[in-house]
Amino acid sequence: MSLPIYLIGARGCGKTTIGQALSQALGYAFSDTDHYLQLTTQRSVAEIVASEGWDSFRARETESLRAVTAPATVIATGGGMVLAEVNRRFMREHGQVIWLNAPSTVLADRLERQPEAAQRPTLTGRPIAEEMSDILRERAHLYRQTAHHEVNAMQAPEQVVDQILQSLSLARAS
Numbered sequence: 001m002s003l004p005i006y007l008i009g010a011r012g013c014g015k016t017t018i019g020q021a022l023s024q025a026l027g028y029a030f031s032d033t034d035h036y037l038q039l040t041t042q043r044s045v046a047e048i049v050a051s052e053g054w055d056s057f058r059a060r061e062t063e064s065l066r067a068v069t070a071p072a073t074v075i076a077t078g079g080g081m082v083l084a085e086v087n088r089r090f091m092r093e094h095g096q097v098i099w100l101n102a103p104s105t106v107l108a109d110r111l112e113r114q115p116e117a118a119q120r121p122t123l124t125g126r127p128i129a130e131e132m133s134d135i136l137r138e139r140a141h142l143y144r145q146t147a148h149h150e151v152n153a154m155q156a157p158e159q160v161v162d163q164i165l166q167s168l169s170l171a172r173a174s
């Protein structure tokens, strides 16, 4: 049985972009916990947070992780999935976990180009460059301790996918 592959990392590191390409390369299904929540609630992340608050969003996020977990599936997780110990343990126990790592300056640049504010509401109210620097400082150790493999997410998407395949000793399906 092929274990699920979880992609973790901060906003803008490419979990959705790389996850879709990786799933195609492997012939796996693709799921995204943020998209799953959007579909099942018919609300954006920003709307859920505005009406219920972050704690409720985080609880829903934990449910979404369990709901999308399936064999032969690449799962793009929300940037804050690693905050809860229960989520960190679940991912390590149920699959292979990949951290897409890039400096905060690169992440902030990508998010400035494509903010998608409905799915990425501000976490701190601070300018994006400062926020991403703070977020990585707070979370880097959680991404590191949760991941089985760390991949350089500054490379072109095709190279990121190849590095993940090499890390997992998996060949491309085609």
Ligand SMILES: Nc1ncnc2c1ncn2[C@@H]1O[C@H](COP(=O)(O)OP(=O)(O)OP(=O)(O)O)[C@@H](O)[C@H]1O
Pocket (backbone or CB within 6 Å): 009, 010, 011, 012, 013, 014, 015, 016, 017, 018, 034, 076, 077, 078, 079, 110, 111, 114, 119, 120, 153, 154, 155, 156, 157, 160
């Ligand atoms: N390796 C890459 N090189 C250049 N640009 C990239 C790369 N990966 C992703 N991007 C771009 O960065 C932006 C954010 O990517 P994406 O939405 O996949 O990130 P994410 O990790 O899923 O973010 P979130 O946690 O907010 O869902 C997109 O505009 C995407 O095209």
Ligand SMILES: O=C(O)C1=C[C@@H](O)[C@@H](O)[C@H](O)C1
Pocket (backbone or CB within 6 Å): 010, 011, 034, 045, 077, 078, 079, 080, 081, 119, 120, 121, 123
């Ligand atoms: O880094 C975070 O805490 C978040 C990342 C996004 O994927 C969304 O899950 C949400 O905007 C929160």
Ligand SMILES: [Mg+2]
Pocket (backbone or CB within 6 Å): 015, 016, 017, 032, 034, 076
């Ligand atoms: Mg995403």
